[in-house]
Amino acid sequence: MKALSVTGKGNPGSDPGIIKMIEVTVSPIKDNEVLIETRSVSINPIDYKLITGEVPANGSFPRRTGSDVSGIVVEVGAAVKGLRVGDKVFSNAIRSGPMSERFTVAAGKVSRMPANVTFAEAASFPLAGQTALQALRDKGNMKQGDNVLIYGGSGGVGSLAIQFAKVLGAAKIVTTSSSVDLCQGLGADVVVNYRNETVEEKVGETKFDVVFDCVGGIDKYKTGLNVMAKGATFVSIVGDGVSISKMIPRLLYRKFIKSLWSFKYDIFFTSPNSQDLDTIRGWVEEGRVKPVMDQAKPFAWSEEGGVAFFNKIMEGRNKGKITLTVKEE
Incomplete structure (x- = not known):
C-alpha cells in the first residue's frame, strides 16, 4: 500500500524529499476502529506545521501525514456500532495518516458523509x-x-x-x-x-x-x-x-x-469527534451549508502532486479548501 509520507523535519516547499510516496503496511484494526479506503484528502495549516516543527509532533521518520479525509469503510472493529462496510464516510483523522490508500482510525472520529456532495467536497469539511x-x-x-x-x-x-x-x-x-x-x-x-x-x-x-x-x-x-x-x-x-x-x-x-x-x-486545538460531523452533515444535506473549494480540479495522487499540495496550503492564499484525489469515484 502506498502513502504520502514525511521523511524528516523541514519545509515541504523548499526541502527536496520531505514528502515522499512510500510503501507502508496497515496495522490490524482494533475493536473500536474502522479501516477506510481513501478517496479524497484535504490538508490544513496544522499539517505543514507538524512537519516544519512549528507544532510539536511525536514519532520517528518516515511517518504518514494528513488530516481531513473521505472514503469508504472496508472493515469495522468488533465494538463499532453505527458504521458498516460500504458506508461512505468522512473524518478528521489527524495523526492517523489518512494521506494513504487505506488507513485505520477510531470510529468515534468518523461519520457518514453528506449524501449530496462528492468525495472531494466531503473531504473539505471535517477539521x-x-x-x-x-x-x-x-x-x-x-x-x-x-x-x-x-x-x-x-x-x-x-x-x-x-x-x-x-x-x-x-x-x-x-x-x-x-x-x-x-x-x-x-x-x-x-x-x-x-x-x-x-x-x-x-x-x-x-x-x-x-x-x-x-x-x-x-x-x-x-x-x-x-x-x-x-x-x-x-x-x-x-x-x-x-x-x-x-x-x-x-x-x-x-x-x-x-x-x-x-x-x-x-x-485552542480542535477536538475530533463524530457528533460534530453529524451536525455538519445535517446542515449540508439541508442545503444550509455548502462546500467552498479553491481549485476546480483536485491535486493528483503522486509524489509531485503531494509536494504541490503542500506548497499550495503554505502559500496561505487559498479561497476555501484544497483537495487531493487518492482514488477516483
Whole structure:
C-alpha cells in the first residue's frame, strides 16, 4: 500500500524529499476502529506545521501525514456500532495518516458523509468544519442574536465559520477578506477588504459578542479589543503568528487581564469527534451549508502532486479548501 509520507523535519516547499510516496503496511484494526479506503484528502495549516516543527509532533521518520479525509469503510472493529462496510464516510483523522490508500482510525472520529456532495467536497469539511463549529459554539459561546466578527472569511475555516454563524442565528456577521463577493455569497453582512479598509472604520459603532481569528497576528487581537462588547469572547486558532514558546506567556497574560477588561480570550486545538460531523452533515444535506473549494480540479495522487499540495496550503492564499484525489469515484 502506498502513502504520502514525511521523511524528516523541514519545509515541504523548499526541502527536496520531505514528502515522499512510500510503501507502508496497515496495522490490524482494533475493536473500536474502522479501516477506510481513501478517496479524497484535504490538508490544513496544522499539517505543514507538524512537519516544519512549528507544532510539536511525536514519532520517528518516515511517518504518514494528513488530516481531513473521505472514503469508504472496508472493515469495522468488533465494538463499532453505527458504521458498516460500504458506508461512505468522512473524518478528521489527524495523526492517523489518512494521506494513504487505506488507513485505520477510531470510529468515534468518523461519520457518514453528506449524501449530496462528492468525495472531494466531503473531504473539505471535517477539521475546518469542526474548528469553526467548536470556536463559535463552544469557545465563543455564541447565541442567537449575537454579532460575530470573523478574521479571514475566505479561508478554509473562515468560509465555513461565516455559514455556521448564520445557521446558529447571528444577528450580524462581519468578516475580513479581499474576496468580497465570495464572503457575501456565504452570508456575511459586511466584508472589510483589509487591503484598503479597517474594521473600525467599516463597522462604526457596532460591537461584537464573538470575535473569531482565523488569520493570526497581534494586530487582530488589538483591533478585536476595540470592537468587542462587554463580556465578549475573542477566540483564536492561530494566536499572534509566533512560536508556541512565545505565545504561551502572551496567552497567560491575556487570561489574567480578561476579567479586568470584561472579555474572554481563548486559543485552542480542535477536538475530533463524530457528533460534530453529524451536525455538519445535517446542515449540508439541508442545503444550509455548502462546500467552498479553491481549485476546480483536485491535486493528483503522486509524489509531485503531494509536494504541490503542500506548497499550495503554505502559500496561505487559498479561497476555501484544497483537495487531493487518492482514488477516483
